[in-house]
Amino acid sequence: MSVSSALYNTFFKRNSVFVGTVFAGAFAFGVGFDIGVTKFYDAWNKGKQWKDIRHKYVTEE
Amino acid sequence: MLSRLSAGAFKKAASAGASRSAVNGARSASVRFASTQASGSAALESVLNSRAALATATAVSVGTIAWYTHLYGNLPFLGEAHASHLSDEGLHPQAYPWSHKGVLDTFDHASIRRGYQVYREVCAACHSLDRIAWRNLVGVSHTADEARAMAEEVEYSDGPGSDGEMFQRPGKLADYMPAPYPNEEAARAGNAGAYPPDLSLIIKARHGGADYVFSLLTGYQDPPAGVEIREGMNYNPYFPGGAISMARVLFDGLVEYDDGTPATTSQMAKDVVTFLSWASEPEHDERKKYGIKAVIIFSVLTALSLYVKRFKWGPIKNRKISYNPPADKTH
Known part of the structure; x- marks a missing residue:
């Protein structure tokens, strides 16, 4: 069985599975994309944001 | 041709047509249709020469001019004389390299913290900050x-x-942040009639924004020769008109920063302007992050849609329609 037919039988054959795949994929992409952009943004603005200077002012109890 | 006729002739013809069409409607309609077809250019000419066309053209030009002057104040290419001097507009501030200027740059939050200290110790004596609550900090x-x-x-x-x-x-x-005066009247009474504006949105509310406020705070100087400044007023070239009620307030070493930054005049001005920029746009950092996401997503979607368009149209654009004429059977 080739890869494409395995792919078809796993994800595309039943509509319920297909829709579930789309929803799960959208959720996973949303989380991953957010993490990626945030990582870049924090690297670009290193040392400027509150989370970078917070340790200077917070007092642990 | 029709335009040469008097209005009375029109009326007569119309009533005649009406009475005739009452007798045999179908025939008169077809007759009128035929005559209109025959003199097509004449009909167009009559429309263009009509009073309605003249009135419409007049209305359009008057409306356009009114709309334009409403939008932009005056018509272009017409000379104007002004009694004012350029200094009445205020010196334009130069563009400063703010730490949050770039499209990907957040605020420098250490600067916001120092700026809050400057606001609290210096500006808050006269200026309120109504729209910022303690929780916002x-x-x-x-x-x-x-x-x-x-x-x-x-x-x-x-x-x-x-x-x-x-x-x-x-x-x-x-x-919310406490105001220095209970109301505007009290503020005016305490400042020789001048009202210290609320600083919550001051960066958004002034032309030049952060650059202007920084220039104003650091731009105090002696008035040049020939400029009279009234008693109690101060000269600042960046302020429209030049005479400002607020005196210079930032001097070197006025505050003591807890992070050890030397409190020079320009440092304090930069910090307080950064703080006020944040106060004007608290959503700034989040907004730019969403901007990055939006640009990435929409670029991908645009590229995708362009590709799909080309993919779908490819066969249609590249097809060749050939015509094979039937064989001539007469010979």
Whole structure:
């Protein structure tokens, strides 16, 4: 069985599975994309944001 | 041709046509249709020469001019004489390299913290900051404990209590920054008639924004020869008109920063302007992050849609329609 037919039988054959795949994929992409952009943004603005200077002012109890 | 006829002739023809069409409607309609077809250019000419066309053209030009002057104030290419001098507009501030200027740059939050200190120790004596609450500082420039401690130093009037009286209580995180004056009249009375504007949105509310406020704070100087400044006013070339009621307030070493930054005039001005920029746009950092996401997503979607369009149209654009004429069978 080739890869494409395995792919078809796993994800595309039943509509319920297909829709579930789309929803799960959208959720996973949303989380991953957010993490990626945030990582870049924090690297670009290193040392400027509150989370970078917070340790200077917070007092642990 | 029709335009040469008088209005009376039109009316007569119309009534005649009406009476005729009452007799045999179908025939007169077809007759009128044929005559209109025959003199097509003449009909067009009559429309263009009509009074309605003249009135419409007049209305369009008057409306366009009115709309344009409403939008832009005056018509282009017409000379104007002004009694004002350029200094009445204020010196344009130069563009400064703010730490949050770039499309990907957040605020420098250490600067916001120092700027808050400058605002609290210097500006807050006259200027209110109505739209910023203590809770807004949490996670931006101060920890929750620090903000709570600062809020508790201020007494707020609250109530009414169970006895129907207003009472005083220490501030909470949800309270807004205390104003130096109870109302505008009190503020004017305390400042020789000038009203110190609220600083919550001042960066958005002034042409030049952060550059202007920084230039104003650092731009105080002696008036040049020939410029008269009234008693109690101060000269600042960046202020429209040049005469400002606020005196220079920032001098080297005025505040003592807890992070050890030397408190020069320009450093304090830069910090307080950064703080006020944040106060004007608290959503700034989040907004730019969403901007990055939006640009990436929409670029991909645009590229995808362009590709799909080309993919779908490829066969249609590249097809060749050939015509094979039938064989001639007459010979």
